Amino acid sequence: MSEAGGLVGLPVTESAPVERGDAARNRALLLAAARRLIDEHGADTVTMDDVAAAAGVGKGTLFRRFGSRAGLMIVLLDEDEKVEQRAFMFGPPPLGPGAPPLTRLIAYGRERLQFVWDHRALLADANTDPHMRFNAPASLHRTHVRMLLESAGTSGDLEAQTQALLSLLDADYVTHSVEDLGHDLDRQGDGWESLARKLCGN
Amino acid sequence: MSEAGGLVGLPVTESAPVERGDAARNRALLLAAARRLIDEHGADTVTMDDVAAAAGVGKGTLFRRFGSRAGLMIVLLDEDEKVEQRAFMFGPPPLGPGAPPLTRLIAYGRERLQFVWDHRALLADANTDPHMRFNAPASLHRTHVRMLLESAGTSGDLEAQTQALLSLLDADYVTHSVEDLGHDLDRQGDGWESLARKLCGN
Incomplete structure (x- = not known):
């Protein structure tokens, strides 16, 4: 933000509320696992089972966190x-x-x-x-x-x-x-x- | 087609096979009834019941001809x-x-x-x-x-x-x-x- 943004006064989208502890670490872990799989295999083929397995958590945890595969992708x-x-x-x-x-x-x-x-x-x-x-x-x-x-x-x-x-x-x-x-x-x-x-x- | 279309040689979409007799007259009648209703009430509110009633035919005839409301609209x-x-x-x-x-x-x-x-x-x-x-x-x-x-x-x-x-x-x-x-x-x-x-x- 050091450069004068004068002409382009676009608001940055609000960040989610700060999470702390296990929940935040868990979330970062799941997202990193999903990214790794998508990089390797493409977004179309990656399943929630794959992500859960790669992150070493149960599928329930993944669904509780993101609601659905679409929720994770969003x-x-x-x-x-x-x-x-x-x-x-x-x-x-x-x-x-x-x-x-x-x-x-x-x-x-x-x-x-x-x-x-x-x-x-x-x-x-x-x-x-x-x-x-x-x-x-x-x-x-x-x-x-x-x-x-x-x-x-x-x-x-x-x-x-x-x-x-x-x-x-x-x-x-x-x-x-x-x-x-x-x-x-x-x-x-x-x-x-x-x-x-x-x-x-x- | 009398004007030289030279630069714009776009093919006209093929017409449907020529229909004769009652079937063709019936179809034209149904389409005219649908158009009249849409002009009066807007496409969103016109139902298949309305069209059949306005054309004086049974609803079955309408569905046999166009398959569905979407079919008629298309x-x-x-x-x-x-x-x-x-x-x-x-x-x-x-x-x-x-x-x-x-x-x-x-x-x-x-x-x-x-x-x-x-x-x-x-x-x-x-x-x-x-x-x-x-x-x-x-x-x-x-x-x-x-x-x-x-x-x-x-x-x-x-x-x-x-x-x-x-x-x-x-x-x-x-x-x-x-x-x-x-x-x-x-x-x-x-x-x-x-x-x-x-x-x-x-």
Whole structure:
């Protein structure tokens, strides 16, 4: 937070209440086990049995803590969203403050494409609920892109241009582009940059 | 089809096999009754009982013909899609051939915003299936917008720009813009026009 965040006054999502002792250690252990398994085998194939076994706890403990497999996955996604969010709000340039807005916007798109691809299964689930698509945490990204576009001096309808740019980061679209069109993330990043430059007039 | 469709060689969706006699008349009667009720009361509130009563047939006839309420609604949407499709492919300018591509693109956006708003409930249903979002009949619109952008001499990544423009016509987004942002269809049409002009360099 040492850099002046002036233009981008995005609130960081509130953290959960601080947990202490066994409960917190247990939770961290379970999340670490889940992450390890997902890294090795992919999010689609990891079961609650796998996670419980890897963490050396009973399946009941896992369900009591996260409610369901979906609940566990949402906690993992949320943790990663917070890390990414800190990077583009407070981290070093070109993603964070200190670089010109268009440079930040281009860096944000490439970073987010990778994030969306890595988290595509969970984000696609969230996508099927229209309220999720236009509300928090999606609204943090919307606000960030909108403020960078505005700071870069874009002309025209700011809302329409924000929506247009963000559509390139839609999880279903990113997946469709890779799997059906054969456009890898680099090429999609170039598309993002080309559109961002055009909207900002260079 | 008298105008040279040269640049826009979009195939018209195949029609259903020609029906003759009572079956065809019966079908037309049922669809007309459903349309009348929807115009009067809105698509959300019309039941299969209402349609059967208005058409003077038994409910069984209605279900045999369309399978379900959703089946009936899809037939109505499909009919309307075909009418709109003919208008932008073969109808008079500025929507159809004869006007410059950017003029057609602007007219298409405004026309489609109205269509999407009028059919938002059904389109939002279709939207929840990612395959529906990037395949037929969505692909006809995608092809049309892409060809107009290309004909208008847009620079940069054509695929990304097509996606960006089309995102302004997403049924959930149009509804969100009207209901949550208070942006009426005229204002959204202006946003479409502003983005289209920017992408095409004027």
